[in-house]
Amino acid sequence: MPLVSTRQLLDEAAKGGYGVGAFNVNDMEQIQAIMEAAKETNSPVIIQASRGARAFAQDNYLYHLMLAAAELYPQIPLAMHLDHGNSYETCVSAIQLGFTSVMMDGSLKPDGKTPASFEENVEVTKKVVDYAHERGIAVEGEIGVLGGIEDGHGAGGSGLDHVTDPDQAVEFAERTGVDSLAIAIGTSHGAYKFTKKPDGSVLKMDLLIKIHNRLPKTHLVMHGSSSVPKDLQDIINQYGGKLKETWGVPVEEIQLGIKNGVRKVNVDTDNRLAITGAIRKVFVETPEKFDPRDYLKPARAAMQKVVALRMTQFGQAGHAGDYQAISIADMAKGYANGTLSTKPLVAAK
Ligand code: G3H
Ligand code: 13P
Numbered sequence: 430m431p432l433v434s435t436r437q438l439l440d441e442a443a444k445g446g447y448g449v450g451a452f453n454v455n456d457m458e459q460i461q462a463i464m465e466a467a468k469e470t471n472s473p474v475i476i477q478a479s480r481g482a483r484a485f486a487q488d489n490y491l492y493h494l495m496l497a498a499a500e501l502y503p504q505i506p507l508a509m510h511l512d513h514g515n516s517y518e519t520c521v522s523a524i525q526l527g528f529t530s531v532m533m534d535g536s537l538k539p540d541g542k543t544p545a546s547f548e549e550n551v552e553v554t555k556k557v558v559d560y561a562h563e564r565g566i567a568v569e570g571e572i573g574v575l576g577g578i579e580d581g582h583g584a585g586g587s588g589l590d591h592v593t594d595p596d597q598a599v600e601f602a603e604r605t606g607v608d609s610l611a612i613a614i615g616t617s618h619g620a621y622k623f624t625k626k627p628d629g630s631v632l633k634m635d636l637l638i639k640i641h642n643r644l645p646k647t648h649l650v651m652h653g654s655s656s657v658p659k660d661l662q663d664i665i666n667q668y669g670g671k672l673k674e675t676w677g678v679p680v681e682e683i684q685l686g687i688k689n690g691v692r693k694v695n696v697d698t699d700n701r702l703a704i705t706g707a708i709r710k711v712f713v714e715t716p717e718k719f720d721p722r723d724y725l726k727p728a729r730a731a732m733q734k735v736v737a738l739r740m741t742q743f744g745q746a747g748h749a750g751d752y753q754a755i756s757i758a759d760m761a762k763g764y765a766n767g768t769l770s771t772k773p774l775v776a777a778k
C-alpha cells in the first residue's frame with residue numbers, strides 16, 4: 430500500500446470506534462519495531478517524526494525508511510505524520526518531502542516554548558490547512574498547551590496551566606477546518622507527568638468529554654499519552670538508571686477517551702523507556718559485548734512488545750484489512766469537492 434493520509438485512518442477509526450496509536454521514530458530500528466508490531470496485530474499505523482527526529486535522522490533517510498516500510502508491509506495502511514510542526518514553513522517542508530499529514534502546533538509560537546494567542550494559532554493553522562488540503566494532506570491542530578518540555582519543545586510547567594477551553598475548541602475547529610484536534614487535558618510530554626496515579630483533579634477526562642459533546646464528529650488527539658509503566662521504569666533503574674518515581678496516563682483513561690472521540694493517541698516515552706531498559710540490561714549483564722546488534726535487537730524487540738500491546742489496547746488491532754488506500758491525489762479532490770468535510774458538526778452547550 431502507498432503511504433496513506435492520517436485523515437483516512439482516523440475516519441476509519443471513527444467508523445470502527447477505536448483509536449490509533451501514533452508512535453514517534455528517530456531511526457530505522459524504531460520503524461522496524463512499529464511495523465513488526467503492526468504485522469503481529471494486523472493494525473493500521475501512524476508513524477510520526479518530530480522536528481528533532483528530522484534533524485537527528487535527516488529528512489531523506491526518514492522518508493526512504495518510510496517508503497521501505499510501506500513496500501515491505503503492503504497489507505498495512507501506513508501514514509507518515511509530522512509531529513509538532515512549529516511553523517508554516519516546517520509544515521510545508523514536510524509536505525514537500527512526502528509526509529501524508531502534518532501537525533501545525535500553533536498553540537506555541539515558532540520558538541516552540543511560548544504560548545501563542547488564540548488568533549495567532551487560528552491564523553497559522555488555517556494557512557497550513559489551505560496549503561495542505563489543496564495537496565491532499567491532512568492537518569492536526571492544537572488548542573490548549575501541554576505541560577513539560579521534550580527536547581526543547583514545550584511551554585514547561587504543569588499540564589494544568591493551559592487546558593483547552595471547549596468554546597475555543599469549537600471556534601478553532603470551525604475557523605481552521607483541521608482534520609483532527611489535539612487538546613490539552615492535563616497531560617505533559619515525557620516521563621514526568623504525574624506524581625501519583627492521576628485522578629480527575631489532574632487528568633481532566635471530564636473536560637475531554639465536554640469537548641467531545643460539543644464536537645461529536647471531530648477526531649480528537651491525545652498527546653502525552655505514554656503510560657510510563659512501572660515495570661519499564663524498574664528495568665532501567667535495576668540496571669543503573671536513575672529515574673525518579675513517576676506516573677503516566679493509565680491505559681483505561683485512554684480507553685475512556687477513545688469512547689469519547691479520541692482517534693489518535695501519541696506515544697513516544699514508553700518506547701524510549703523500553704529501548705533504554707533493554708540496552709542497559711545487555712550492557713550490565715554482558716559487559717564484554719560490543720556488537721551494536723547485540724543490544725539493538727533486544728531494544729527493538731522491547732519496543733515492538735510495547736507497541737503491539739498499545740495497538741491491542743487502543744483497539745486498532747485487527748483493522749488493517751478493513752479498507753483500501755485512497756490516493757493522496759484523490760484526498761485532494763475530496764477536500765476540493767467537499768466529500769471530505771472540513772466543517773465540524775457543533776452541538777449546542
Ligand atoms: O512531542 C514530543 C515527542 O515525544 C517527540 O519528542 O521532540 O524529543 O523528538 P522530541
Ligand atoms: P509521551 O511523551 O507521553 O510519549 O507523548 C508523546 C507525544 O505526545 C508526541 O507528540
Ligand code: ZN
Pocket residue numbers: 513618652653695
Ligand atoms: Zn505531543
